Amino acid sequence: MTKEVAMRAPKTFDLDAHGAGWYSWEDISKCFWPGAGKKSVNVDPTLGQMVTSKGIYCIAWKAAGKAFPSNPTIQYIGQTSSFKARMGQFGWSAGFWGEQAPGHSAGWRWVKNKNDQMSVAFFPLPTPDIPKHMLNGYLHWYEALALDTYHQQNGSLPYVNIPKNGVVVLS
Structure with a gap:
C-alpha cells in the first residue's frame, strides 16, 4: 500500500519568516x-529551532522593513536542507573566520569578513508530508518563488544571485 500525499505546488511565496524575522550574523x-557543552536552543530558544531546519533564507545588508523575499535590502536568496550547515558554508566562503574557503559560491561574492550589518531571515519549509524523494525539488521550487517575488518587486534578481556581478559592494 502506498501513502498518497495530497499537496499542490504553491504559485506564490507563502512562507513566513521564523521568529523575529531578521537575525544579525552575530546572533x-x-x-x-x-x-x-552548549546547545543552540539554550542560547536562543527561537533561533535555535532553525539549526537543522530546511527552507529558504534571505541575506540582507542593513535590513529594514519586513523580512520577506520582496525586501529591497536583500542581497542573496538561497535554499538549504540545513540552515546551520549552509550558514557555516557561507561564513567560511565569505572569510568570516579567516581565509576564504570553499563551500558557498555566494560567500565568495560577499565582501571578505564583512558581516557587521548583515542579517538573515529564515523561512522554514513545512516538510512533514513531503516525501524525501521530492524534498529537493520542493526546496528549489520555493527558492524560485522567492526569487520571483524579489524580481517582481525590485525589477531584477538580488545582486549576489547574479554571478557575473562579481563581489557585492556594501556601504
Missing part, C-alpha cells in the same frame, strides 16, 4: 556555534 553565530 546567528552565537546561536549556531555556541561552543563546547
Whole structure:
C-alpha cells in the first residue's frame, strides 16, 4: 500500500519568516556555534529551532522593513536542507573566520569578513508530508518563488544571485 500525499505546488511565496524575522550574523553565530557543552536552543530558544531546519533564507545588508523575499535590502536568496550547515558554508566562503574557503559560491561574492550589518531571515519549509524523494525539488521550487517575488518587486534578481556581478559592494 502506498501513502498518497495530497499537496499542490504553491504559485506564490507563502512562507513566513521564523521568529523575529531578521537575525544579525552575530546572533546567528552565537546561536549556531555556541561552543563546547552548549546547545543552540539554550542560547536562543527561537533561533535555535532553525539549526537543522530546511527552507529558504534571505541575506540582507542593513535590513529594514519586513523580512520577506520582496525586501529591497536583500542581497542573496538561497535554499538549504540545513540552515546551520549552509550558514557555516557561507561564513567560511565569505572569510568570516579567516581565509576564504570553499563551500558557498555566494560567500565568495560577499565582501571578505564583512558581516557587521548583515542579517538573515529564515523561512522554514513545512516538510512533514513531503516525501524525501521530492524534498529537493520542493526546496528549489520555493527558492524560485522567492526569487520571483524579489524580481517582481525590485525589477531584477538580488545582486549576489547574479554571478557575473562579481563581489557585492556594501556601504
